[in-house]
Amino acid sequence: MSLFSFLGTLEIGFIFGLVAIGVYLTFRVLDFPDLTVDGSFTMGAAIAAALIIAGVNPYLATICATIGGGAAGLVTAWLNLRFNILHLLASILTMTALYTINLRIMGKPNLALIMEPTVLSPFAALGIPDMYLKLIFIALVVILTGLAVAYFLNTQYGMGMRATGANPRMAQANGIVIKEKIYAGLALSNGLVALAGALFAQTNGFADSTMGIGTIVVGLAAVIVGESLSGSRSMLVIIFSCIIGSLLYRLAVSAALNADFMGFTTSDLNLITAVLVGLALIVPQLRREQRARKAAAGGTL
Template identity: 75%
Template sequence: MSLFSFMGTLEIGLIFGLVAMGVYLTFRVLDFPDLTVDGSFTLGAAVTAALIVSGINPYLSTLAGCFAGAAAGVVTAWLNLRFNILHLLASILTMTALYTINLRVMGKPNLALITDPTVLTPFEGLGLANMYMKPLFVGVCVITVGILLALFLKTQYGLAMRAVGANKRMAQANGIVVKEKVYAGLALSNGLVALAGALFAQTNGFADSTMGIGTIVVGLAAVIVGETLLSSRKMLIIIFSCIVGSILYRLAIGFALNADFLGFNASDLNLITALLVGLALVLPQLRKEWKAKQAAIKANGGDA
């Protein structure tokens, strides 16, 4: 892998770190399997790109993209809480609707941003090459968001949200408004994913109606890989394990595609993704079985 490819992979890994944080919020914190992210990622990119092309300030456009993603999360929560639609089905309905909405927002399947200003434009005159400037800018954004998210989850409101995911009945018995926390959690989660889409569109110079396909798989893989490598109960470490997992996941794909002896081509990306996600799911179970076996051996040795 060349230096240029490595920096590009690092940049994408950092961006998808935001997706991993969003997925962690729904799957781990709220215990709410949410597939809306496949649509909200593209929605964030589509809204941001459409506004930038219309002449709106890139930072305001990015913020609007985040709010659009948050609104998509609220719709999923509303379908689930108001009409008792299964969370997976509610998120699939929202995701399906977002495909058409994204096309409507952009007006066409693909929207280019090559000649338009972006959030990166003010930093292009600092003398730093784009291959270094983009990962650095994205890295600062992602780390800042990660710190803020970890601090939020340690506040009283964040702890209440975590309590809802751990045990809804117990949380409700303690006076926590469960529905409010679910609405807030899904809004925050999809807002983060939309921010990732907005940054992806601006760093890569385009927004595409199909760019969000498989986002949930990447986010889940990043969370699982991060949890396997950095197992901790400290919220800051947990959040940053999502970022680390995302970077390692993208690097693994990059090395697999660039390793000639493996014989993979760009068209094999879905196969590589499936293999890596499967490995990420299997490794924690194998690790748990190995630890149980070692404990049993020590116990038997002690009895002897």
């Protein structure tokens, strides 16, 4: 793997670290399986690209993209809470609708940002090579966001959100407004995913209507890999484990694609993803079974 490919892999890994944090918030904190992220990732890219091309400041465009993703999360929560639509079905409905909405936002299937200003443009005068500048900027954004989310989850409001996912009845009995926490959690989750989409579009120079396909699988893979590495209950450790899981996942995919003896090509990406996610799910289960057998054997002695 060349240095350029390695740095590019880390860059994408950090970007999808934001997706992993968003997926962790819904799947683990709220216990709310949410497939909206496939659409909100593209929505973030579409809004940012369309606004930048229209002459809007890239930072303002990125903020608007994040808000747009949060609104998509609110729609999913509304469908589930107001009309009792199953969470998976509600998120699929929103995701499906977002495909058309994203096309409307962009006006065509893809937009190019190669000649447009981006969030990186103000730092061009520093003279740092582009491949290093993008990685440093993205890494700082993701790390700061991770710190902010970990802090939020340790606040009284954040702990109320965690309690909502852990035991809704007990949380409600303690005066926590369940619906409010679900609305806030899905908005925050999809806002982070949309932020990732906006950054991806600006660092890679394009936004495409199909770029969000499979985002949920990548996010889950990162969360699962991160959880398998960390047994800590500290929110700070867990959040950063998700980011590390995203980096390791992207490195594993890149290594598989660059291993000539395996014969993989970019068209095999979905197969590689499925195998890696499967291994991430199977290996911890095998370890638990092995520990259980050892404990049972020790008890019979």
